[in-house]
Amino acid sequence: MSERQNQYDIGLDKTPANYVPLSPLSFLARSAAVYPDQFSTVYEGRSFTWHQTHERCKRFASWLAGKGIGVGDTVAAMLPNIPAMNEAHFAVPMTGAVLNALNIRLDAPSIAFQLDHGGAKIILVDPEFSGVITDALAQMKGPKPFVVDVDDAAFKGGKRIGEIEYEAAVAQGDPAFTAILPRDEWDAIALSYTSGTTGNPKGVVTHHRGAYLNAVSNILAGNLGQHPVYLWTLPMFHCNGWCFPWTIAAAAGVNVCLRKVEPTKIFELIKQHGVTHMCGAPIVYNTLINAPDAPKGDAARRVVGLIAGAAPPVAVLEGAENIGIKLTHVYGLTEVYGPASVCAEQPGWDDLPAAERARMKRRQGVPYPLEEGVTVIDPQTMREVPRDGETIGEVMFRGNIVMKGYLKNEEATKEAFEGGWFHTGDLGVLDAQGYVTIKDRSKDIIISGGENISSVEVEDILYKHPAVLFAAVVAKPDPKWGEVPCAFVELKDGASATEADIIAFCRTHMSGFKTPKAVVFGPIPKTSTGKIQKFLLRNEVGSVKAISA
Template sequence: MDGEPPDMVLFEPLTPTSYLDRAAASHGDRLAVVDGNDRWTYAELHGRCTRLAGALATLGGTAPVAVLAPNTHVILEAHFAVPWSGRSLVTINTRLSADEVVYILDHCGASVLVYDPSYAELIDSAVAKLTHPLLTIRADDRYEELIASGSPLRTTPGNESPLLSINYTSGTTGRPKGVMYHHRGAYLQALAMVGHMGLSPRTVHLWTLPMFHCHGWCFPWAVTAAAGTHVCLPRMDAAEVWRLIRHEGVTHLNGAPTVLSMLAHAKDAGAGIGDGPRVRVATGGAPPSPALLRRMDQLGFDVTHLYGLTETYGPAMICDWRPEWDSLDHDEQSKVKARQGVGNMISHRVRVIGADGADIVADGIEVGEIALRGNNVMLGYLNDPEATAAAAPDGWFRTGDLGVIHPDGYVEIRDRRKDIIISGGENISSIEIEQAIADHPAVRDVAVIAIPDERWGEVPAGFVTLHGGRHVSERDIIEHVKSRLASFKAPKTVRFGDLPKTSTGKIQKFLLRRSAESRVDTAV
């Protein structure tokens, strides 16, 4: 109609790379990145990313660009430069084997790989097995020369749904799936993280969560959107984390409960934050135990529990704190904080559904499967339409996690579907047992799985790591659980030692099951 403004006035496609444009324009002189002795302002970061984009655009056609690097400026820059080059980004888990890296590179068809020099041997081995050509760029002087040679480029999508990136699942039950993200989802998810975690120009965010994992829950874009400071951490080391918290004035960090446990029980923890501001922490994965939450609070950390999957850009749910909970005692607050909560501000309402596909009763007792949908759910699995269709058979993504809904609408996970222990016809939550064991003062880490039992079908088995210098018996742990839970829920056996973990700190229960099965086979 005459007099209507052109569409460009009303609509601009959403893309997370626009957050760096805004930060450079509004906070260009402020500190953007701290990486060891290197420091860059937002204007400098913007310049580096646009030049890297220009250089990448001249290399390897239009196939994805893969990055294998720890939490350094290299992988942070890739989150802006690769999309600006007109390519999709693939961040690779740094703890994978050469064969696993080969599978990912072949599956996504990457034509360029940027890698940290510390992984040179791994890359040499992988490249020798590849079935297609790959240009490798070592992140050293050659990388800096590449940036210096590039002409600034900012390719932006014509709409919001093109492929932004491909994130690979852990693949613990088979080949990893390539989860496809779009620009709109990443933009909105980052915005949700800004709001829920209170990010601002005062934010100093320490990278304790790997950026290769769900793009660090979209925090590379979220911290940039807030014009906060990124503090890089190439290797998770509790002493270094404590040093950076105190030296750089860290205000925010993220990680699995095992990361929190490392910080809480490190010798460098001392009296905690001291006179500095309290640190806001987002944690995902297994629910943190009330005991761990109490310890983190004493040290000066405000912990928020999040829940999500690779398929949901990281945290799709948050335990959104209610002011009326401030009056609860510490034990009750810890229990509430361990809930997974409600959908984040850009998510659709979370459902918990029964076997018939209908919503369960919100009574905190009936158990169903958590189902999600919304702007922060994946485009689908790369080259796997069957798995994509199976994941969301009715337009709701099935998470595989079982939980309850409390009367206030907050969801609490009871277990992964594969982790529920069915003993004598009774469903037992491994999480419930883990939290009871974790409340023992000698316990540092714990995992509970099902093991076969001739009488009951299967029974709980505990795997425990103790704090250094502490000693406790199997019987002590079992009786400790019985003092808190029904006797049939107590583990029948308890084994002590280090627990196998992923690079993001999640305990690998499938390896514990494999170990338990091998012991049974040996006994037979």
């Protein structure tokens, strides 16, 4: 009887009274109305209340609208974690337009590609990036965006390259501007390009509905409660800061802005503002753990940290606790609005020995509170793999916290959603508890003598060596075995170790075939978000000499 019309379908339609498109813009409006005088933002001696932030967003939105920006237009931002970047997450969608947050570490050709592809009509530029943006604009093929400079008294250098400064635009805007709620909650809110390692990046389009739901999911997964004090260690350009601009508005918290990840500054801000929550890749926490001035024991303030971007090494999970940061491991990708799975803590974990607890916590876990599903699937059969912790399949998501698709790329979109799931390209296993653990990106599996070696597993052992700060393992082509593991190691300041030391250490902790056959010392290249750039190491690996194979 599922197709007939029933009594609950008649005369009970949507009306403006009982249906409003879900949009994170509602969070800002509510916090401004309910908590007008509470701080929304602090940064370098400046601060704003929720009323002020709301008003500034409406003013800037009104200015944008005056420049012709409206539904379906693109506004780009090349900004660090400053108040204007947070405001752009509201002001741009208030006009119906889409925010294209640019990775501030990108080079001019990549930026030019994104501005052309996304069709940005306006770009906000921080003086630190005036040079690269000038180059990018010169390299664009299509119409160039109108440039708005966003000055920052806390940054010395750079120059103005635009036609107006942000504060002047804000001042010109009308605080009585009425934000446009999306016609449909499926309307786009943001465009973020994935940092592809081959070919041109893809433009991930997200929608108001997903942004709304993941903003709330963050509150639930991170136990943010009301009025968290959130430190911006995670770049806002990175998957819209995992939706946290919208999350902090929903929780009426405080955005503690931060231009650059510097341990001394971070510890100072944590203390000064009573920071309760932060996010970041392992590199961020690793940097804090290894900072000589890290407060320890009773001196450390208790902070909840969400960590993602790579499976957190055991040393990071343990080390963070020593400096007061209790980590929750989350996992996701730009295509799922940042984190969309969480290693949900089970009762009793706190009583486990540290190593065992860390082993539990470094799994990628289960669906985020408001995400429908994450699991490991055999992409051939589209069936879930057995819960044996061994059978490798592809990690896949489904639910409302999944992108609309890739901009102007129907083929890639179709491929990504094949079989009713979003295919991450990450390889993983399911354990008896139903938790996902990522073993590798497809291309990070090393196949040696027909045996699969997880580079993550080998890296994890390397991180246990007391001298190792960062480690990455990639496949090195080998005439006999096909591939062998090659380790790249960055040592801690003042520490020392030889190739033989490292290999001997590994050999006592893993099977011989998994032990790296070569160790290269030196700084390891990382993306702006702390992901190790293995593709650069792979380019290098051909010239490395293996000591044995």
